[in-house]
Structures are given as structure tokens and as C-alpha cells.
Amino acid sequence: MALSLDRDFYDRPTVDVARDLLGASLYRRFADGRTIEAPLVEVEAYTADDPACHAYGGIKPRCEVMFGPPGFSYVYFIYGMYHCLNVVTERQGIPGAVLLRAAAYPGANGPGRLCRTLELDLSYNALDMTDATQPIFIGTTSLKCQSERGEIIGISERIGISKAKERPWRFYVKDNPFVSRIKR
Numbered sequence: 001m002a003l004s005l006d007r008d009f010y011d012r013p014t015v016d017v018a019r020d021l022l023g024a025s026l027y028r029r030f031a032d033g034r035t036i037e038a039p040l041v042e043v044e045a046y047t048a049d050d051p052a053c054h055a056y057g058g059i060k061p062r063c064e065v066m067f068g069p070p071g072f073s074y075v076y077f078i079y080g081m082y083h084c085l086n087v088v089t090e091r092q093g094i095p096g097a098v099l100l101r102a103a104a105y106p107g108a109n110g111p112g113r114l115c116r117t118l119e120l121d122l123s124y125n126a127l128d129m130t131d132a133t134q135p136i137f138i139g140t141t142s143l144k145c146q147s148e149r150g151e152i153i154g155i156s157e158r159i160g161i162s163k164a165k166e167r168p169w170r171f172y173v174k175d176n177p178f179v180s181r182i183k184r
Contacts, residue, residue, distance in 0.1 A: 002025065002027060002037070002132070002139035002140045002141065003132070003139055003140050004129070004130050004131060004132040004137045004138065004139040005024060005071075005129075005130060005138050005139060005140070006071075006130055007069065007070055007071045007130050009071070009130075010070035010071040010087060010088065010089050010090075010130070011070045011071075011089075011090070011091055012089065012090075013089075013090070013096075014045045014046065014047045014089040014090060014096035014097065014098060015045045015047075015169055017045070017087075017089045017096075017098055018043045018044065018045035018089075018098045018169065018171050019153070019171050021040050021043050021087075021098060021100075021138065021171075022040055022041065022043065022153055022171055022172070022173060023039075023040070023141065024039075024040055024138050024139065024140065024141060025037045025038060025039045025040065025103075025138070025139060025140070025141040026038045026039075026040055026085075026100060026103055026114075026118070026136065026137075026138055027132070027136065027137050027138070027139055028118045028119075028120070028135065028136055029134075029135045029136070030119070030135070031135075036105065036118065037105075037141070038103030038104065038105035038108050038114075038118065039103060039104040039105075039141055040100060040102075040103055040104075040138070041102050041103060041104050041172060041173040041176045041178050041179055042101040042102035042170070042171070042172040042173070042176075042178070042179045042180060043098050043099060043100055043101055043170070043171050043172075044098065044099045044101055044158045044159075044169055044170045044171075045089075045096070045098055045099075045167075045169035045171075046086070046096065046097050046098070046099065046169075047090075047095075047096045048090075048094060048095045048096060050164055050167070051163040051164045052158065052161045052162075052163040052164045052165065053095065053096075053097070054066065054076065054097075055067065055095030055096075055097075059095075062076060063076075063095065065088060065125060065126045066088050066095035066096065066097050067092070067093060067094075067095050068088065068092055068126075069088070069092045070088050070089050070090060070091065070092070071087065071088065071128060071129055071130040072087070072088045072126055072127065072128055072129060073085060073086070073087060073088075073124055073125060073126060073127045073129050073136060074086040074087070074088055074097050074125065074126075075115070075120060075121070075122055075124050075125040076122075076125075077121075077122060078112075081112070082111070082112030082115065082116075083112065083115035083116070083120055083121050083122065084099060084111040084112060084115060085099075085100045085111070085114065085115055085120055085124070085136075086098060086099050086100065087100070087129055087138060099111055100114060101114070101170070101172075101179075101180055102114060102172070102178045102179055102180055103178065104173075104176060104178045105117065105118075105178070108178060109177075109178040109179065109180060110180050111160075118136075120136065124136055152173075152174045152175075153171060153172070153173065153174065154171070154172045154173070154174040155168050155170070155171055156168060156170045156172070157169075157170060158170045159180060160180075
């Protein structure tokens with residue numbers, strides 16, 4: 001079984017964590033014992049000073065977990081139909097999170113589809129993703145490291161938002177078929 005990433009990994013600047021999550025895998029353990037490994041291929045960073053961040057302007061019940069210790073899941077519901085999974089970053093009291101936009105797993109291209117495919121909803125909010133006994137955690141990959149395969153990391157503005165989208169805080173594996181396509 002993979003080793004989960006430790007709390008110190010997430011207790012760093014959000015943009016650094018986001019970039020470094022490419023090459024790790026999201027693990028989903030189901031009640032029946034099945035486990036899925038989904039290598040992360042697209043992420044976006046959100047910080048306290050970012051108008052697109054749910055924690056911008058202070059603590060609210062929806063995003064309270066973002067103000068807690070790093071390494072916890074932050075799941076929210078959007079557009080009345082999609083759940084989105086994030087992992088909390090920065091030290092306790094400083095909100096930040098990385099949105100997991102896509103994973104190299106069938107049906108996991110896009111943040112809403114990732115959650116639907118892995119059967120994640122609000123009940124998975126505030127789980128310690130540094131604990132490999134949890135039903136979801138992020139860990140080292142059992143697959144070959146992306147950098148060893150020669151894949152190139154792309155950087156772009158964030159997508160699917162209207163505020164501060166110009167920040168170059170979206171990181172993705174170039175030419176990976178699971179990465180979201182930008183609508184022009």
C-alpha cells in the first residue's frame with residue numbers, strides 16, 4: 001500500500017503544494033474493501049488573499065475546515081449538482097486549499113466528475129487525508145513517477161471561475177487525456 005503524504009507536505013505555501021501534488025495519487029477505499037488509485041494530473045491553488053477562494057473575507061461555516069490543520073479534505077457542493085474535493089494547505093489559521101481537478105482514472109476528468117466517479121460527497125468533508133486508513137487519502141504513487149516518464153508540467157490561468165482567474169495557479173500534466181479541456 002502507498003504511503004500517505006504527511007502533514008508537513010501540506011504545511012507549505014498553497015501554490016507549492018499544488019505543483020507538487022502532480023505525481024501523487026488520490027486513493028479511494030470503499031466499504032467493500034476495493035481501493036482505487038487515481039494519479040493526480042490537474043490541480044488548482046486557492047489562497048486567503050484570493051477573491052475566488054471560499055475563505056476570502058473570513059471564516060464561514062462552509063469553509064471552516066480551511067482554517068484548520070493542513071492535510072484535511074474540503075468538499076463543497078456547487079451549481080446544485082457537483083461535489084468538488086480539495087485538500088487544505090498552509091499552517092492552521094491561514095486558509096488555503098488545492099482543488100483536485102482531474103485524475104488519470106476513467107471518468108475522473110474534471111472536479112465534479114472526479115467526485116462522482118469516486119462516489120465522494122459532503123460526508124467526505126474534513127477527513128484527515130494524511131491518514132492512509134481513511135476512505136480517501138493522497139499518497140505516493142505505486143505507478144512510475146510522472147517525471148520519470150518524461151511528462152511535462154503545464155501552468156495556466158485557472159478555469160471555471162470568474163474572479164482572479166488570471167492567476168497562473170492551475171497545474172497539469174501536458175498531453176494527458178484526463179486533463180480538463182479549456183473552452184474557447
